[in-house]
Amino acid sequence: MLTKDAQRLRIGVLGAGPISQFAHLDATRKARNADLVAICDAAEDLLARMAAVHQPTRTYTDYAAMLADPEIDAVIIGVADQFHVALAQQALAAGKHVLVEKPLGVSVEECEALRASVATTQLVLQVGNNRRFDPGVAFARTFIHEQMGQVMALKAWYYDSFYRYTMTDNLQPIPQLSAQARRPAGNPKADKQRYFMLTHGSHLVDTARFLAGEIVQVQARFIQRFDAYGWFVAVDFASGALGHLDLIIPIQGDFEEGFQVFGEQGSVVARGYLPWYHKSSHVECFSARDRQYHRVLGEDSYTYKLQIEGFADAILHGKPQQGATVEDGVAAMRAMVAIARSVESGAPVQLAEVSGGV
Numbered sequence: 001m002l003t004k005d006a007q008r009l010r011i012g013v014l015g016a017g018p019i020s021q022f023a024h025l026d027a028t029r030k031a032r033n034a035d036l037v038a039i040c041d042a043a044e045d046l047l048a049r050m051a052a053v054h055q056p057t058r059t060y061t062d063y064a065a066m067l068a069d070p071e072i073d074a075v076i077i078g079v080a081d082q083f084h085v086a087l088a089q090q091a092l093a094a095g096k097h098v099l100v101e102k103p104l105g106v107s108v109e110e111c112e113a114l115r116a117s118v119a120t121t122q123l124v125l126q127v128g129n130n131r132r133f134d135p136g137v138a139f140a141r142t143f144i145h146e147q148m149g150q151v152m153a154l155k156a157w158y159y160d161s162f163y164r165y166t167m168t169d170n171l172q173p174i175p176q177l178s179a180q181a182r183r184p185a186g187n188p189k190a191d192k193q194r195y196f197m198l199t200h201g202s203h204l205v206d207t208a209r210f211l212a213g214e215i216v217q218v219q220a221r222f223i224q225r226f227d228a229y230g231w232f233v234a235v236d237f238a239s240g241a242l243g244h245l246d247l248i249i250p251i252q253g254d255f256e257e258g259f260q261v262f263g264e265q266g267s268v269v270a271r272g273y274l275p276w277y278h279k280s281s282h283v284e285c286f287s288a289r290d291r292q293y294h295r296v297l298g299e300d301s302y303t304y305k306l307q308i309e310g311f312a313d314a315i316l317h318g319k320p321q322q323g324a325t326v327e328d329g330v331a332a333m334r335a336m337v338a339i340a341r342s343v344e345s346g347a348p349v350q351l352a353e354v355s356g357g358v
């Protein structure tokens with residue numbers, strides 16, 4: 001049984017493609033404090049099919065027309081990365097709050113321009129780093145911040161699986177595609193080194209920052225063999241803690257995201273699952289206070305819904321933003337670009353010094 005709050009955020013979803021079909025449309029409808037008011041997609045056939053399933057109050061083929069709708073408070077932008085910043089800028093100019101898919105954009109400059117625009121408004125912009133809403137990850141962060149004392153080191157990893165489509169084909173509805181879908185010029189997915197960093201690295205970097213704070217420098221090594229791409233990254237956090245990030249896309253084995261954090265008064269070990277299982281990461285936090293491991297059940301781990309609820313709570317009730325802010329989006333972009341530059345040069349790269357894209 002769905003129960004809804006009396007006060008709800010009125011959302012228009014831009015994009016009726018796979019990510020909206022698998023997550024945003026259903027998640028908006030299920031969120032306790034949001035309503036799916038509109039769907040917008042330039043592809044009329046897709047729009048009609050998604051409207052028939054999800055029954056928004058209205059539909060738009062024109063984004064500007066949806067933004068002009070006074071009964072919409074916020075938009076979710078679920079389209080190709082290359083379009084994120086321009087479409088988010090347009091939404092802010094129309095006075096709408098924005099939940100934009102990760103990564104925030106494709107270059108440091110455009111992300112920073114967006115940050116400057118957000119600063120001129122009272123609007124909330126959140127980036128779709130849904131892992132922050134995994135109950136295990138959130139539990140680890142609270143433990144690290146409130147009980148672990150000084151952090152010494154963090155290791156985090158993210159491995160996609162050669163077999164993930166066998167799993168996702170079962171977990172997700174059959175995707176509806178359209179020949180009319182609006183896509184960026186060329187094929188941004190053709191350059192896999194770049195595409196994998198943007199699409200998967202954006203999660204890894206954000207999780208590391210969410211847990212251990214600002215990253216100031218990286219030194220990365222890269223390997224590509226038999227259709228697999230691997231990055232081993234040494235990280236310096238602003239706190240002085242050391243970090244190590246592994247990104248391997250894909251591996252011969254199961255999908256896995258995880259981390260270990262070592263601190264003064266405790267440690268954390270976490271293993272996360274393919275997000276489409278909507279299952280909380282298995283997270284154990286050892287506390288020196290009681291010499292016990294602590295774990296959360298996380299019965300509601302629909303992270304795509306929880307991120308909408310967090311977004312709506314920030315807007316409707318001024319609650320602190322648990323989701324990634326525009327600052328976090330810029331920082332993640334800088335980290336990914338720094339990793340790419342370090343792979344090219346072999347040298348350590350300061351995040352403050354990078355420009356351009358991955």
Ligand SMILES: NC(=O)c1ccc[n+]([C@@H]2O[C@H](COP(=O)([O-])OP(=O)(O)OC[C@H]3O[C@@H](n4cnc5c(N)ncnc54)[C@H](O)[C@@H]3O)[C@@H](O)[C@H]2O)c1
Pocket residue numbers: 014015016017018019020040041042043046061062063078079080081083087101102103128129130180181182183199275
């Ligand atoms: N958070 C996650 O776990 C996760 C998982 C998968 C994908 N994503 C993100 O989702 C995004 C890609 O989503 P997708 O695969 O559904 O994209 P897609 O390109 O397949 O579909 C986007 C849809 O939006 C429509 N569209 C684009 N621009 C439009 C405009 N200006 N006006 C009207 N309609 C427009 C297109 O017609 C298309 O139907 C990427 O940013 C990716 O990183 C996130």
